[in-house]
Amino acid sequence: MGENPWQPLLQTFEKLSNCVQTHLSNFIGIQNTTRRSSTTVQNPVISVDSSSSPPIATNSSSSLQKLPLKEKSIGPVTKEDLGRATWTFLHTLAAQYPEKPTRQQKKDVKELMSILSRMYPCRECADHFKEILRSNPAQAGSQEEFSQWLCHVHNTVNRSLGKLVFPCERVDARWGKLECEQKSCDLHGTSMDF
Ligand SMILES: Cc1cc2nc3c(=O)[nH]c(=O)nc-3n(C[C@H](O)[C@H](O)[C@H](O)COP(=O)(O)OP(=O)(O)OC[C@H]3O[C@@H](n4cnc5c(N)ncnc54)[C@H](O)[C@@H]3O)c2cc1C
Numbered sequence: 001m002g003e004n005p006w007q008p009l010l011q012t013f014e015k016l017s018n019c020v021q022t023h024l025s026n027f028i029g030i031q032n033t034t035r036r037s038s039t040t041v042q043n044p045v046i047s048v049d050s051s052s053s054p055p056i057a058t059n060s061s062s063s064l065q066k067l068p069l070k071e072k073s074i075g076p077v078t079k080e081d082l083g084r085a086t087w088t089f090l091h092t093l094a095a096q097y098p099e100k101p102t103r104q105q106k107k108d109v110k111e112l113m114s115i116l117s118r119m120y121p122c123r124e125c126a127d128h129f130k131e132i133l134r135s136n137p138a139q140a141g142s143q144e145e146f147s148q149w150l151c152h153v154h155n156t157v158n159r160s161l162g163k164l165v166f167p168c169e170r171v172d173a174r175w176g177k178l179e180c181e182q183k184s185c186d187l188h189g190t191s192m193d194f
Contacts, residue, residue, distance in 0.1 A: 079122050086120070087154060091175035094147035098189025101140060105189060109140035132156050147171050 098105065117130035132153050140146040151168035158165055166174070178185040 079125065082122060083125070086116075090150055091147070091154075091171070092178060094143070094150045095172070095175045096177050096185060096187050097140065097143045097146045098187050099143050100189040101142070101146075101187075102189055105187065106140050109146060110138045113138045128157070128160065129153075147175070 097109075101109075113129075113133055117126055117133050120126035120129060136149070136153055136156070138146075139149040148168055148171065151166060151171045155165045155168070180186075
């Protein structure tokens with residue numbers, strides 16, 4: 001049998017096709033990279049305080065990309081990040097705590113502190129906090145009592161870390177209530193002790 005007369009033409013076509021495919025996939029790859037990085041700039045994903053953390057690549061189909069972003073990249077949470085976030089939560093809670101809390105609310109504060117001292121996701125901090133609570137049991141008979149007690153225990157942690165002590169008479173200036181329309185974020189207390 002003689003050689004297929006179309007063979008050289010088919011081989012040329014195959015080479016051309018491979019070449020086009022390679023260029024096309026390179027091109028698409030570049031496009032995807034470009035799109036991903038421009039999304040990151042225009043609509044950054046998440047922010048944390050730590051500027052030293054390397055950025056983490058995100059899957060373009062991830063819903064994370066739709067989250068609003070501040071300016072910095074995501075990375076592992078440090079003990080300091082966790083501490084600042086937790087103090088923000090606790091001081092804000094104290095700022096919104098009712099003047100006249102219910103018995104349940106007072107019990108909740110004690111339980112919350114107790115749970116923190118067991119489950120705070122930094123073992124040494126949790127153990128340290130447990131010790132602090134032992135000599136300073138939570139006091140939450142009123143908004144002022146709670147926020148002053150919290151300021152005091154925060155200062156105890158500050159001292160142990162060699163940080164400056166915060167002037168507790170200025171705690172209300174530092175930590176206010178959440179900005180919520182028509183007090184919709186306020187915790188409600190009661191004048192009755194039930
Ligand atoms: C329960 C708990 C226990 C911790 N234990 C440890 C530990 O054992 N070891 C460790 O390394 N880290 C610990 N941390 C973390 C540590 O307290 C800090 O959060 C972290 O070191 C970051 O400190 P920072 O200087 O950024 O400010 P932070 O101490 O996080 O304070 C945040 C902000 O609160 C304000 N502030 C400071 N002091 C007071 C105060 N007394 N009252 C009201 N507002 C104040 C300041 O404006 C400050 O910028 C603990 C955190 C918590 C929540």
